[in-house]
Amino acid sequence: xxxxxxxxxxxxxxxxxxxxxxxxxxxxxxxxxxxxxxxxxxxxxxxxxxxxxxxxxxxxxxxxxxxxxxxxxxxxxxxxxxxxxxxxxxxxxxxxxxxxxxxxxxxxxxxxxxxxxxxxxxxxxxxxxxxxxxxxxxxxxxxxxxxxxxxxxxxxxxxxxxxxxxxxxxxxxxxxxxxxxxxxxxxxxxxxxxxxxxxxxxxxxxxxxxxxxxxxxxxxxxxxxxxxxxxxxxxxxxxxxxxxxxx
Numbered sequence: 010x011x012x013x014x015x016x017x018x019x020x021x022x023x024x025x026x027x028x029x030x031x032x033x034x035x036x037x038x039x040x041x042x043x044x045x046x047x048x049x050x051x052x053x054x055x056x057x058x059x060x061x062x063x064x065x066x067x068x069x070x071x072x073x074x075x076x077x078x079x080x081x082x083x084x085x086x087x088x089x090x091x092x093x094x095x096x097x098x099x100x101x102x103x104x105x106x107x108x109x110x111x112x113x114x115x116x117x118x119x120x121x122x123x124x125x126x127x128x129x130x131x132x133x134x135x136x137x138x139x140x141x142x143x144x145x146x147x148x149x150x151x152x153x154x155x156x157x158x159x160x161x162x163x164x165x166x167x168x169x170x171x172x173x174x175x176x177x178x179x180x181x182x183x184x185x186x187x188x189x190x191x192x193x194x195x196x197x198x199x200x201x202x203x204x205x206x207x208x209x210x211x212x213x214x215x216x217x218x219x220x221x222x223x224x225x226x227x228x229x230x231x232x233x234x235x236x237x238x239x240x241x242x243x244x245x246x247x248x249x250x251x252x253x254x255x256x
Contacts, residue, residue: 010087018053047114047153048145051137054117058130062123072121078215079115081223082196083230086214091118091190098179098188099128102157103196106173112157115217116196118188128185136160161187192217199225 014031021036037056039049054077061075074092078084091101101118104111119129140156147155161168164182168189171178175191192198197213199222209216218226 010084010089016057018050018057044149047150048137048140051133051140051153055130055133055137058119058126058133061121061126062130074121075119075126077117077119079217079219081218081226082115083216083218083226084214085209085216088118088195088214091188091195092120095177095179095188098186099125100132100185101188101190102161103192104168104172104189105192105196106175110151110154110158111169111172112154112161113192113196113217113219114153114157115219116190116215118190132160132182132185132187198222 014033015029016033016035017025017027018035018037019025020041021038023036025034027034035057037053039052041049058075074089076088095101099120103113103116105113117129119125136153136156139159140152143159144152144155146152161182165180165187168178168180171189175193177188177190179186179188181187190196193210194212195215196217197210197215198217198219199209216229218229
C-alpha cells in the first residue's frame with residue numbers, strides 16, 4: 010500500500026528508532042500497565058479519532074481512511090478495495106467461528122469521512138463502557154473482544170448466526186453501518202505444529218502473528234527480505250512448536 014502512512018499509537022515513555030518518512034509516532038497519555046493495556050488501547054483509539062474530528066474542516070474534506078491493527082499484524086495485500094467494494098460502511102470488524110470470542114480486535118477499519126469517524130468513535134465508546142463495567146476481570150487479554158461481542162450481540166443478534174459462513178456481511182447499529190469481514194482473509198493466523206508444513210492461503214490479505222506466534226515474525230520478515238517476492242511466502246515452512254493458547 011504505497012500511498013499509506015503508518016501512525017504508531019504509543020505511550021509517551023516509549024522510544025522508537027524510525028527511519029521511514031511515512032511513519033509517525035503519536036504519544037498518547039494513559040495507563041499502559043499490563044493489567045490495563047487492552048482497555049487503554051481502546052481509549053487511545055477514541056482519542057485518536059477525536060483528534061481527527063478536531064482538525065481543520067478543510068483537512069477533513071480530504072478523506073483518509075484508517076485501519077487500527079495490533080503490532081503483531083502484517084498487511085500483505087492492498088486493502089483499499091475494502092472501502093471501494095463496500096462503500097456504505099462506517100466501521101469494519103473481523104469475525105471467526107468462535108463461540109466465546111467471535112470478533113478479533115486486532116483489525117478495525119474506519120471510513121475516513123466525518124460521519125464515519127464520528128460513528129466509529131461512538132461505537133468504541135460503547136465498547137469501552139461495556140469493558141469498564143462488565144469485563145474488567147478479563148482486562149489483561151480478552152476484555153476488548155468480549156466487549157465487542159457483547160455490544161454487537163446487543164444490537165445485531167442475527168450476526169452470530171453468520172459467523173460460521175466466512176462471508177462478508179453488514180448490519181446497522183443505531184445508524185452505524187458495521188461491516189463484518191472474515192478473519193480467514195483479513196485477520197488470518199498461521200497454524201502451528203512442529204514438523205508440519207505451513208503455507209499461506211492465496212486470498213489472505215492480513216496476517217496476524219497472535220499469541221506465541223509473535224516469535225515467527227522476524228523469521229517471516231527475514232525470509233521475505235531474502236526473496237523480495239511475496240508469492241514465495243506461500244510455501245514458507247516456519248520452524249515452530251505448537252502453541253497452547255490461541256487468542
